[in-house]
Amino acid sequence: MENEKMIRTMFLPKRDASFSLSTAITARSGSGKTTLLTYLVNQARNDEEFKETRFVYVSIKQETLFDAPVVKDIPNLLKKMAKEPIVSYYPTNPEWYEEEVDALIESMFEISDDVEGGIVLMIDDANILKGWDSRGQVSSSVKKLTIAGRSKGIRGVFMTHRLANLPRLMNGNLSGAILLSMSEMDLDYAKKIFGVDLENLLPELTDYRWAYVDLITNRIHRYNPITLS
Numbered sequence: 001m002e003n004e005k006m007i008r009t010m011f012l013p014k015r016d017a018s019f020s021l022s023t024a025i026t027a028r029s030g031s032g033k034t035t036l037l038t039y040l041v042n043q044a045r046n047d048e049e050f051k052e053t054r055f056v057y058v059s060i061k062q063e064t065l066f067d068a069p070v071v072k073d074i075p076n077l078l079k080k081m082a083k084e085p086i087v088s089y090y091p092t093n094p095e096w097y098e099e100e101v102d103a104l105i106e107s108m109f110e111i112s113d114d115v116e117g118g119i120v121l122m123i124d125d126a127n128i129l130k131g132w133d134s135r136g137q138v139s140s141s142v143k144k145l146t147i148a149g150r151s152k153g154i155r156g157v158f159m160t161h162r163l164a165n166l167p168r169l170m171n172g173n174l175s176g177a178i179l180l181s182m183s184e185m186d187l188d189y190a191k192k193i194f195g196v197d198l199e200n201l202l203p204e205l206t207d208y209r210w211a212y213v214d215l216i217t218n219r220i221h222r223y224n225p226i227t228l229s
């Protein structure tokens with residue numbers, strides 16, 4: 001990637017850094033979100049700054065591109081995290097997805113003081129969860145992760161199809177958004193809720209081109225598609 005430091009801005013959990021609030025990854029289905037996330041996290045693993053960081057990838061669709069162990073319950077997750085830098089977690093019961101994700105968030109808060117390099121908690125396809133829309137109410141655990149995660153060294157990465165899937169309370173609590181091909185319907189929401197004008201950017205985000213919208217500095221960083229290996 002052109003700028004190594006940007007990976008830190010996007011993913012590094014740092015208890016006192018302005019850039020370490022949660023990150024959103026938003027784009028249409030099939031636009032390359034999961035592929036890009038996997039690539040960027042693998043890049044981060046090459047960076048000394050992330051040496052002690054633990055990455056937990058939650059896939060509600062039960063698919064992962066990471067070359068990492070998969071677990072389906074929290075005791076196993078904690079066991080794997082002791083040794084593995086990346087672990088994938090699959091919630092198992094559609095009736096209880098929200099509760100499973102909440103329990104996972106709570107357990108990350110319980111261990112965070114002992115994880116020196118911080119935890120990156122990535123929730124893919126979060127828009128499947130109840131309450132994930134501009135008018136919905138997310139759980140108190142998701143709220144806690146969004147608002148208090150940084151102070152505990154936990155960085156949320158929330159992946160959704162639409163910007164409007166991001167609960168309103170995330171306004172002011174995100175440091176940035178990674179965007180790929182998006183719906184024009186998102187332009188208004190971006191302006192109204194996040195205060196950013198994406199009108200020029202949106203038509204550029206074709207063929208897996210992507211951008212990082214820094215919501216702290218209000219800068220937009222544009223990137224060429226990653227090359228699949």
Ligand SMILES: Nc1ncnc2c1ncn2[C@@H]1O[C@H](COP(=O)(O)OP(=O)(O)O)[C@@H](O)[C@H]1O
Pocket residue numbers: 027028029030031032033034035036208225226227228
């Ligand atoms: N940079 C890229 N270049 C070529 N193909 C890509 C690229 N990124 C993703 N793809 C392909 O596009 C498809 C959808 O990607 P995926 O990451 O699953 O999208 P999403 O998570 O947004 O639904 C996959 O078949 C993937 O291999």
Ligand SMILES: [Mg+2]
Pocket residue numbers: 033034035124
């Ligand atoms: Mg995906």
